[in-house]
Amino acid sequence: MISVKNIVKKYDGKEVLKDLSVDFPSGKTTVILGPSGSGKSTLLRSLDLLVRPESGILDFGDIKLDYSQPVSKKLSFDIRKKTSMVFQNWNLFPNLTVLQNITTAPITVLKQPKQETEEKARKLLEQVGLGEYADRFPSQLSGGQQQRISICRALAMNPEYVLLDEPTSALDPELETQVLLILEELSKMGQSMIIVTHNMEFARSVADKIVFVEDGDILFDDTPDKFFNHPTTRIKDFLSGITFNDEKTTK
Amino acid sequence: MWHIIITSLPEMLTAMLQYTIPLALVSFFFGLILAVLTALIKFIQPSENKLIKYPWLVLRAIANFYVWVFRSTPLLVQLFIIFFGLPSAGIQLSPFIAAVIGFSMNTGAYASETIRSALLSVPQDQWDAAFTLNFTTKQTLMKIVLPQAVRIALPPLSNSFISLVKDTSLASSITILEMFQVSQQITAKNYQPLLMYTLAAALYAVICTLLTFLQHYLERRTSKYVKGSEA
Numbered sequence: 170m171i172s173v174k175n176i177v178k179k180y181d182g183k184e185v186l187k188d189l190s191v192d193f194p195s196g197k198t199t200v201i202l203g204p205s206g207s208g209k210s211t212l213l214r215s216l217d218l219l220v221r222p223e224s225g226i227l228d229f230g231d232i233k234l235d236y237s238q239p240v241s242k243k244l245s246f247d248i249r250k251k252t253s254m255v256f257q258n259w260n261l262f263p264n265l266t267v268l269q270n271i272t273t274a275p276i277t278v279l280k281q282p283k284q285e286t287e288e289k290a291r292k293l294l295e296q297v298g299l300g301e302y303a304d305r306f307p308s309q310l311s312g313g314q315q316q317r318i319s320i321c322r323a324l325a326m327n328p329e330y331v332l333l334d335e336p337t338s339a340l341d342p343e344l345e346t347q348v349l350l351i352l353e354e355l356s357k358m359g360q361s362m363i364i365v366t367h368n369m370e371f372a373r374s375v376a377d378k379i380v381f382v383e384d385g386d387i388l389f390d391d392t393p394d395k396f397f398n399h400p401t402t403r404i405k406d407f408l409s410g411i412t413f414n415d416e417k418t419t420k
Numbered sequence: 421m422w423h424i425i426i427t428s429l430p431e432m433l434t435a436m437l438q439y440t441i442p443l444a445l446v447s448f449f450f451g452l453i454l455a456v457l458t459a460l461i462k463f464i465q466p467s468e469n470k471l472i473k474y475p476w477l478v479l480r481a482i483a484n485f486y487v488w489v490f491r492s493t494p495l496l497v498q499l500f501i502i503f504f505g506l507p508s509a510g511i512q513l514s515p516f517i518a519a520v521i522g523f524s525m526n527t528g529a530y531a532s533e534t535i536r537s538a539l540l541s542v543p544q545d546q547w548d549a550a551f552t553l554n555f556t557t558k559q560t561l562m563k564i565v566l567p568q569a570v571r572i573a574l575p576p577l578s579n580s581f582i583s584l585v586k587d588t589s590l591a592s593s594i595t596i597l598e599m600f601q602v603s604q605q606i607t608a609k610n611y612q613p614l615l616m617y618t619l620a621a622a623l624y625a626v627i628c629t630l631l632t633f634l635q636h637y638l639e640r641r642t643s644k645y646v647k648g649s650e651a
Contacts, residue, residue: 217552239468249554260549264567264645273563274553308647326553 170195171216171330176225178211185211186222187385193363198356200372201365203382209365210334212382217252217332218245253323257335259315261307268303271322293321297351313344317351333364373397424615428606432599436623439598443588447523448581454528458483459535490529496590498522503594519591523584531580538573539565571642578635582628599623
């Protein structure tokens with residue numbers, strides 16, 4: 170389990186995470202929801218040390234990190250080894266082929282043997298339906314295909330947790346579905362995941378736990394059933410605010 | 421006319437092969453090394469470790485000073501100081517060495533900014549992705565950022581190289597018998613300034629045209645991964 174305790178993050182004196190504590194159970198899919206600018210991505214990026222909060226504790230059970238203290242290279246390495254990140258704009262390396270995008274980190278960072286790593290990478294590509302694209306460059310593929318490759322890149326590091334920062338926000342609905350199906354499958358297989366998303370249907374179908382963040386605070390931390398079927402007033406507003414039809418009828 | 425060209429060409433070509441091309445190649449080689457080092461010193465943020473941070477900031481101050489000096493003064497004056505000036509301070513250099521030092525440091529100063537801007541053009545997203553995969557800064561530079569930066573830096577670096585080839589004519593002023601100096605000497609004998617200087621200009625143009633072809637070749641090679649490039 171990942172536990173975050175009393176995490177505080179400020180940008181230019183403004184608190185974007187306000188003394189926030191939350192657990193992310195292992196083997197489960199936790200979905201983080203909330204309006205834009207609420208601090209969802211900041212929270213997620215704190216887990217992978219892409220963002221350095223001013224204070225708070227990050228607890229992986231066997232490893233603990235105090236954000237207010239200097240972080241050694243070893244500690245940051247160990248924490249990042251447990252997590253892998255999938256970005257909104259996938260951030261594939263354009264100068265490497267699809268296969269190299271997946272294998273370069275396991276080979277250079279984890280010192281895995283080349284041949285074995287490549288075989289594994291090809292299998293991952295098969296699983297996401299992109300087996301024949303191994304030797305292409307990312308620029309030759311669609312956004313949805315690139316995002317599926319970035320998921321393979323994350324999985325190839327054998328992380329305990331896969332962190333996904335709005336993985337489908339930059340995709341059109343058809344491409345989005347290709348990516349969501351893969352994530353749904355991963356979730357079913359019991360891969361620990363933490364997903365920031367704006368897609369409510371997806372959240373409802375994959376989440377084991379929903380965390381609702383607003384203004385750097387956690388307003389809800391419970392099951393999807395409670396979130397969608399017994400929402401508080403604020404959550405009701407949030408859910409209706411993002412549905413096109415409801416928006417029209419209320420005006 | 422053809423007779424004059426044919427009789428003076430061997431001397432001109434000898435000067436070109438003996439001085440102009442070696443000066444340009446050697447100076448660009450060292451200039452590029454200086455440029456990469458200078459750009460990296462300015463680009464990389466040192467870690468908070470005091471043993472690394474303070475020496476790094478000193479290096480950065482030196483790098484800034486170096487670029488400032490060589491971009492703020494004329495190349496010809498730099499060559500004069502190195503060749504005619506330094507002996508007064510007890511440093512005697514052969515004309516060729518003095519020229520290589522002057523050209524390398526001058527090109528290095530300009531090219532360092534080219535390389536730094538190419539490094540800056542690689543998005544932060546690439547660094548984020550590399551760091552989450554646990555690449556070190558060095559690994560990220562070598563495998564991800566530099567290969568992308570090289571592609572961006574190639575056209576402006578080619579500018580620097582082509583400029584350098586022509587700037588080697590300034591070496592004539594510190595007693596080097598490079599191509600332009602030889603054309604002057606021949607002119608003094610045959611009184612054909614228009615013909616001789618045009619011939620020199622044409623020979624510089626030939627080298628620079630070949631370099632332009634090389635640039636296009638390298639651009640194609642480093643752009644394989646870019647959409648729309650035929651590879």
